Amino acid sequence: MPKKNEGKKRREEPREPVLRDVLRVPVGEPVDLTSYDARGIPAGPPDKAAGTTATAALGPRLAELQERLYASSTAGDRRRLLLVLQGMDTSGKGGTVKHVIGFLSPSGCRVRAFKAPTAEEKEHPFLWRIEKALPLPGEIGIFDRSHYEDVLVPRVHALVSGSEIKRRYRQINHFEKALADDGVTVVKVFLHLSYEEQRARLLARLDDPDKHWKFSTGDIEERALWPDYRKAYELALERCGTDAAPWYVVPADRKWYRNWAISKLLLEHLEALDPKYPPGDFDVEESRKRLLAS
Amino acid sequence: MPKKNEGKKRREEPREPVLRDVLRVPVGEPVDLTSYDARGIPAGPPDKAAGTTATAALGPRLAELQERLYASSTAGDRRRLLLVLQGMDTSGKGGTVKHVIGFLSPSGCRVRAFKAPTAEEKEHPFLWRIEKALPLPGEIGIFDRSHYEDVLVPRVHALVSGSEIKRRYRQINHFEKALADDGVTVVKVFLHLSYEEQRARLLARLDDPDKHWKFSTGDIEERALWPDYRKAYELALERCGTDAAPWYVVPADRKWYRNWAISKLLLEHLEALDPKYPPGDFDVEESRKRLLAS
Numbered sequence: 001m002p003k004k005n006e007g008k009k010r011r012e013e014p015r016e017p018v019l020r021d022v023l024r025v026p027v028g029e030p031v032d033l034t035s036y037d038a039r040g041i042p043a044g045p046p047d048k049a050a051g052t053t054a055t056a057a058l059g060p061r062l063a064e065l066q067e068r069l070y071a072s073s074t075a076g077d078r079r080r081l082l083l084v085l086q087g088m089d090t091s092g093k094g095g096t097v098k099h100v101i102g103f104l105s106p107s108g109c110r111v112r113a114f115k116a117p118t119a120e121e122k123e124h125p126f127l128w129r130i131e132k133a134l135p136l137p138g139e140i141g142i143f144d145r146s147h148y149e150d151v152l153v154p155r156v157h158a159l160v161s162g163s164e165i166k167r168r169y170r171q172i173n174h175f176e177k178a179l180a181d182d183g184v185t186v187v188k189v190f191l192h193l194s195y196e197e198q199r200a201r202l203l204a205r206l207d208d209p210d211k212h213w214k215f216s217t218g219d220i221e222e223r224a225l226w227p228d229y230r231k232a233y234e235l236a237l238e239r240c241g242t243d244a245a246p247w248y249v250v251p252a253d254r255k256w257y258r259n260w261a262i263s264k265l266l267l268e269h270l271e272a273l274d275p276k277y278p279p280g281d282f283d284v285e286e287s288r289k290r291l292l293a294s
Numbered sequence: 295m296p297k298k299n300e301g302k303k304r305r306e307e308p309r310e311p312v313l314r315d316v317l318r319v320p321v322g323e324p325v326d327l328t329s330y331d332a333r334g335i336p337a338g339p340p341d342k343a344a345g346t347t348a349t350a351a352l353g354p355r356l357a358e359l360q361e362r363l364y365a366s367s368t369a370g371d372r373r374r375l376l377l378v379l380q381g382m383d384t385s386g387k388g389g390t391v392k393h394v395i396g397f398l399s400p401s402g403c404r405v406r407a408f409k410a411p412t413a414e415e416k417e418h419p420f421l422w423r424i425e426k427a428l429p430l431p432g433e434i435g436i437f438d439r440s441h442y443e444d445v446l447v448p449r450v451h452a453l454v455s456g457s458e459i460k461r462r463y464r465q466i467n468h469f470e471k472a473l474a475d476d477g478v479t480v481v482k483v484f485l486h487l488s489y490e491e492q493r494a495r496l497l498a499r500l501d502d503p504d505k506h507w508k509f510s511t512g513d514i515e516e517r518a519l520w521p522d523y524r525k526a527y528e529l530a531l532e533r534c535g536t537d538a539a540p541w542y543v544v545p546a547d548r549k550w551y552r553n554w555a556i557s558k559l560l561l562e563h564l565e566a567l568d569p570k571y572p573p574g575d576f577d578v579e580e581s582r583k584r585l586l587a588s
Contacts, residue, residue, distance in 0.1 A: 071507040094401050101400040107388050107407050107438060111400050144401060199585055206582050212574030213365040220584050280506030288500050290514050291493055 017043045019264045025190075025247040031237040033230050038194035039253040044260055051256040058263045062103040065270035066140060068277055070108040073138025075278035078183040081269060082134065082141040083262075086148050086236075087191030088229060089219055090201040091252045093144045096191065099259045100142065100266065110135045113144035126150040126168065127175055137183065140266075147172055148188075151236050156228045169239040176245035185269050186245035189262065190237060191252035195226055311337045313558045319484075319541040325528040332488035333547040338554055345550040352557045356397040359564035360434060362571055364402040367432025369572030372477040375563060376428065376435040377556075380442050381485030382523060383513055384495040385546045387438045390485065393553045394436065394560065404429045407438035420444040420462065421469055431477065434560075441466055442482075445530050450522045463533040470539035479563050480539035483556065484531060485546035489520055 022043045025031060045051040069079065083100070085093040094113070101109055112133040121129045127147055135141030151168050154160045176186050202219060205211040222229075241247045250261045316337045319325060339345040363373065377394070379387040388407070395403055406427040415423045421441055429435030445462050448454045470480050496513060499505040516523075535541045544555045 074507055094399070097401055098399050102396065105388070105392050106395040106400060106403070106405050107391055109400070109405075111403075113401050199588060202585050203582065206578055206585070209573075210571045212576075212578070213368055213572045215574060215576070215581070217576050217581060217584075220581065220588065223585075223588055277504045278507045279503075280509060282506075282509070282511050284500055284506070287509070287511060287514065288497065290511075291496050291500070291517075294493060294514065294517055 018268065019043055019261065020248070020268050023248040023250060023261065023265065025237050025241050025249055027241050027243055027246055029238070031234045031241075033192065033234055033237075033249075036192050036249050036251070038192045038197065038251050040251045041254075041257055042251070044257070044264065048254070048256045051260045055256070055260040055263050058260075058267050059103045062263065062267055062270065063105065065267070065273075065275065066104050066108055068275040069140070069270065069273065070105075070138040071277045072275040073136075077275065078137040079185070079273055079275065080135045080137050080139050080141065080183065081185045081187065081266075081273070082143065082179070083266065084143045084146045084148070084186065084188040085191060086146060086152075086189070086233075087252060088193050088198060088226075089222060090198050091191035091193040092255060092258055093191060095255065096189075096258060096262055097142050097144050100262055103263065104140060108139050110139050110141045111144070112141070114146060114149060127171065130175075134179070135184070147175070148236055148240075151240075152229065152232045155232045155235075156225050166239075169236070172240050173242055173245075176240070176242065180244040185273060187265060187269055188240075188245060188247045189265070190233060190247060190249050191258060192249050193252045197253040198223065198226075312562065313337055313555065314542070314562050317542040317544060317555065317559065319531050319535045319543055321535050321537055321540055323532070325531045325535075327486065327524050327528055327531075327543075330486050330543050330545070332486045332491065332545050334545045335548075335551055336545065338551070338558065342548070342550045345554045349550070349554040349557050352554075352561055353397045356557065356561055356564065357399065359561070359567075359569065360398050360402055362569040363434070363564065363567065364399075364432040365571045366569040367430075371569065371572075372431040373479070373567055373569065374429045374431050374433050374435065374477060375479045375481065375560075375567070376437065376473070377560065378437045378440045378442070378480065378482040379485060380440060380446075380483070380527075381546060382487050382492060382520075383516060384492050384499075385485035385487040386549060386552055387485060389549065390483075390552060390556055391436055391438050394556060397557065398434060402433050404433050404435045405438070406435070408440060408443060421465065424469075428473070429478070441469070442530055442534075445534075446523065446526045449526045449529075450519050460533075463530070466534050467536055467538075470534070470536065474538040479567060481559060481563055482534075482539060482541045483559070484527060484541060484543050485552060486543050487546045491547040492517065492520075 045054045069077075069081070072079070085096055087093055097111060097113075101111065110133065114129070117126075117129070130143075130147045133141070133143070151165055151172070155165050179186055202215065202223070205215045237247045237249075248265060250258055250265070252258045339348045363371075363375070366373070379390055381387055391405055391407075395405065404427065408423070408427075411420075411423070424437075424441045427435070427437070445459055445466070449459050473480055496509065496517070499509045531541045531543075542559060544552055544559075546552045
């Protein structure tokens with residue numbers, strides 16, 4: 001059967017693949033993270049120089065779409081976006097936040113880094129602290145770690161039962177579906193780092209005394225549990241990858257690629273929302289006259 | 295009497311004035327905002343080109359000091375900084391937030407824009423929503439509007455009695471003193487805009503349909519109350535300018551100057567704090583060996 005566009009005049013430039021489609025984890029299938037290349041370049045610019053240029057070029061469009069999203073909310077549009085960043089230690093969650101927000105207006109962003117739960121947080125259901133940090137209509141929320149920590153650490157360290165973990169998967173899926181129904185575009189990203197690259201990044205922290213505060217011997221002990229964490233991530237990606245809130249795997253060994261991929265993913269999602277500046281509800285000429293007379 | 299350094303060999307370069315000293319509103323004296331030039335350049339680079347270059351040059355030092363502040367908090371240091379931005383409509387509070395945060399790591403920043411109080415906020419004392427948004431130890435908080443709105447709008451529109459406004463001045467002073475005692479460096483900035491520049495900025499919003507959402511005829515009505523707002527600001531600066539939390543007046547008609555001045559003020563305050571990277575509490579060589587073997 002001939003393809004739809006066959007015979008039609010094609011554009012000269014090769015069509016850019018939709019990154020969302022390339023990086024999205026197929027819903028309802030088992031996930032094997034060893035089949036993903038942490039140093040890979042599954043789509044996009046081929047090297048660092050091209051990547052850095054391409055990323056910078058996305059900035060103005062990202063800024064404009066964020067402003068449109070915010071502007072639209074002032075006229076009652078409830079839509080917003082939530083970027084969830086997960087990944088092993090040193091996978092670059094903080095660096096990604098810093099990079100992404102560089103393109104955006106911070107007034108319209110709600111950034112939250114989730115650490116180990118506080119005493120108060122532990123007294124509440126695990127989604128309590130998440131709900132308090134959600135973006136408002138028009139905002140872009142960015143989570144550095146998230147509710148997924150509650151199906152990762154407890155599983156690896158056997159802090160709760162297997163049936164409790166399964167219950168949490170279901171709660172997460174209901175929660176994220178409700179968010180999607182309320183106008184939240186949930187973009188969940190797993191920053192995929194290799195075991196070797198983590199070693200290099202931890203060693204770099206040891207080499208620089210100004211970075212020692214970022215290091216603890218606990219990092220080495222958690223690293224020893226790498227296969228368990230990988231398994232916990234595979235299950236989280238599999239059980240909580242839904243049509244309402246799919247997962248994306250972003251290769252994270254190369255920082256320039258990670259930055260490009262996250263920026264592009266964000267841009268594609270905002271373009272899909274296509275928010276509009278609301279029209280003014282006033283007489284422009286009349287207002288101009290009044291201002292000029294003031 | 296000879297000055298201390300007289301006779302000593304002076305450095306060749308002229309000594310840069312401390313901007314804090316130049317812009318600080320004298321404590322305990324009446325404030326007359328008409329004596330401040332909104333287009334002035336009271337210290338620093340003389341023109342836009344020099345200003346932009348000088349501002350960019352402050353970036354790396356700001357980023358490093360913020361990281362040190364945050365790092366220090368991981369070892370128990372409770373110090374933090376709160377930048378409070380106030381000013382008339384279009385004075386550039388949002389633009390300042392965007393500019394400043396461009397230098398910082400957003401994970402260590404707590405940005406909050408205060409709008410008209412919500413129904414829930416109105417049920418609480420006016421400082422309630424402020425307390426919830428304060429920076430944690432190690433963080434830099436940035437307020438776009440603040441508790442000062444509660445002594446501005448109600449005064450101009452006569453929503454509360456004069457004695458209530460005075461009570462609020464006192465509450466604010468107690469509140470800010472308690473913050474200072476708890477390790478919070480409070481930097482309060484009045485972005486000083488001229489009446490003429492506000493007209494120009496409002497007209498620019500009318501000229502661009504993509505900016506109509508930022509405009510409402512209410513802006514013209516508030517503008518008609520300019521002298522009342524100026525008076526309310528003068529009183530707030532006078533009654534709530536304290537040694538614990540002084541006010542700074544930043545000329546805001548020129549955006550490049552505003553950006554330089556705020557960045558420099560922030561830098562000077564962080565330099566005064568001089569936070570240090572805490573030393574690691576582990577054996578570096580031992581950790582390196584364990585990592586290399588992993």
